[in-house]
Amino acid sequence: MASCMASHDGVHDGAGDGAGAGAGAEDYSDASARGITPQKVHDDILEALRHVIDPELGRTITDLGMVGGVDVAPAAHTADADDGTPAWDVTVHLELTVPGCPLSETIRRRIRAAVVNYPHGRIRLTIETGVMESAKLKALVARLKAERRANPFTRKGAKTRIFAIASGKGGVGKSSVTANLAATFAALGYDTAAIDADIYGFSLPRLFGVKDQPTDLDGMLVPPEAWGVRLMSIGVFAGSDRAILWRGPRLQRSLEQFLSDVWWGDPDVLLLDLAPGTGDMAISVAQALPNAELVVVTTPQPSASEVAVRAGLVSLQMPMQVDGVIENMSYFEHKGEKLRIFGEGGGQRVSDQLTHALGYDVPLLGQLPLVPELRETAESGRPAVLDENGELAQSSVAKTFENVARALMQRERPSLG
Numbered sequence: 001m002a003s004c005m006a007s008h009d010g011v012h013d014g015a016g017d018g019a020g021a022g023a024g025a026e027d028y029s030d031a032s033a034r035g036i037t038p039q040k041v042h043d044d045i046l047e048a049l050r051h052v053i054d055p056e057l058g059r060t061i062t063d064l065g066m067v068g069g070v071d072v073a074p075a076a077h078t079a080d081a082d083d084g085t086p087a088w089d090v091t092v093h094l095e096l097t098v099p100g101c102p103l104s105e106t107i108r109r110r111i112r113a114a115v116v117n118y119p120h121g122r123i124r125l126t127i128e129t130g131v132m133e134s135a136k137l138k139a140l141v142a143r144l145k146a147e148r149r150a151n152p153f154t155r156k157g158a159k160t161r162i163f164a165i166a167s168g169k170g171g172v173g174k175s176s177v178t179a180n181l182a183a184t185f186a187a188l189g190y191d192t193a194a195i196d197a198d199i200y201g202f203s204l205p206r207l208f209g210v211k212d213q214p215t216d217l218d219g220m221l222v223p224p225e226a227w228g229v230r231l232m233s234i235g236v237f238a239g240s241d242r243a244i245l246w247r248g249p250r251l252q253r254s255l256e257q258f259l260s261d262v263w264w265g266d267p268d269v270l271l272l273d274l275a276p277g278t279g280d281m282a283i284s285v286a287q288a289l290p291n292a293e294l295v296v297v298t299t300p301q302p303s304a305s306e307v308a309v310r311a312g313l314v315s316l317q318m319p320m321q322v323d324g325v326i327e328n329m330s331y332f333e334h335k336g337e338k339l340r341i342f343g344e345g346g347g348q349r350v351s352d353q354l355t356h357a358l359g360y361d362v363p364l365l366g367q368l369p370l371v372p373e374l375r376e377t378a379e380s381g382r383p384a385v386l387d388e389n390g391e392l393a394q395s396s397v398a399k400t401f402e403n404v405a406r407a408l409m410q411r412e413r414p415s416l417g
């Protein structure tokens with residue numbers, strides 16, 4: 001198949017094929033003077049490839065072992081040398097899992113997109129495409145089968161709706177929103193689970209008042225439950241031997257462990273409290289749970305909404321549907337007047353920009369006021385939307401969360417492909 005053969009990809013700002021005269025060695029010494037070595041370019045390109053998802057398996061090509069190597073050399077000839085920008089010949093050795101590679105062009109396109117904006121010079125990209133050696137392929141397939149069996153949320157016909165709650169920056173109330181949304185789903189009668197994927201800044205155990213540790217059933221963990229929500233967090237291991245076990249390299253794989261080592265049953269809804277930003281956890285979520293849907297939390301001010309848009313745009317790279325935006329701390333009500341302490345319009349701006357960039361409707365799902373109860377009840381271990389009986393409280397905040405929960409469930413769910 002023609003598309004499986006090695007080809008040269010001219011990735012240098014669309015400036016043609018780069019065949020003109022130029023002083024490659026000068027380019028390199030110029031780059032070298034700026035501390036840009038071939039090794040750095042190699043490492044940067046490899047890092048960029050860590051974000052390229054294989055369309056079939058839904059995992060990164062590096063994780064799948066599909067990158068056989070990356071060669072980097074200063075470009076010998078380039079038409080772009082005149083402006084002093086260094087140019088690099090980069091060869092990516094791509095190992096396809098399937099001979100005949102029906103989706104190879106998609107992978108190649110994603111590789112090009114991942115390296116096109118390289119900040120330290122122009123990249124002349126060649127993708128050498130081959131097929132994975134059979135022993136390596138066998139090992140990969142065995143690993144994938146084991147993982148697929150272990151993760152209950154991605155099997156065919158799985159009913160769980162998975163909502164990943166994201167924010168661009170910390171402190172905007174993402175965890176408070178996750179906790180109250182989970183409590184709302186549970187109070188509405190949905191079988192609800194929640195995972196604290198904010199590994200380093202976990203807060204769900206405190207917000208739910210959970211002090212119990214999971215029960216260990218011969219290696220299978222049964223999560224503690226509070227206010228009708230089954231919940232897992234690195235925080236539930238605090239002080240136990242397992243807390244030590246889950247540190248270090250295992251921490252990186254904690255989401256997969258939360259999914260595979262924990263008995264979840266078959267919940268209607270699973271909420272994930274993501275770490276702020278657009279980091280590795282979002283990639284882990286997209287890989288482990290390709291059917292997850294993203295909900296973006298922001299506050300009204302531009303400093304929060306600008307990064308919130310970037311958090312939502314992760315879905316351009318990852319196959320993740322963005323369901324909507326929640327604006328928190330929108331106003332403070334004083335004597336019947338709404339005081340816009342943090343300005344206004346942030347939630348709508350994020351909604352408009354994501355709708356425009358993603359090409360489908362990303363609505364503003366709700367606006368939450370600044371209310372002392374949200375902080376106080378969180379500290380007492382009861383989500384603010386609930387009364388002391390665990391029913392939805394008679395408050396405008398509870399009503400807003402109920403509307404958000406219903407809107408999310410009405411949204412068409414993404415298919416597992």
Ligand SMILES: Nc1ncnc2c1ncn2[C@@H]1O[C@H](COP(=O)(O)OP(=O)(O)OP(=O)(O)O)[C@@H](O)[C@H]1O
Pocket residue numbers: 167169170171172173174175176177198201203275276328329368369370371372374375376378
């Ligand atoms: N609408 C609100 N009214 C009053 N206080 C709020 C509101 N939303 C959140 N808070 C308070 O603001 C603080 C930050 O909230 P929260 O921890 O939920 O933010 P976060 O975005 O998850 O932060 P991080 O990413 O750092 O974990 C908490 O003390 C919380 O109780």
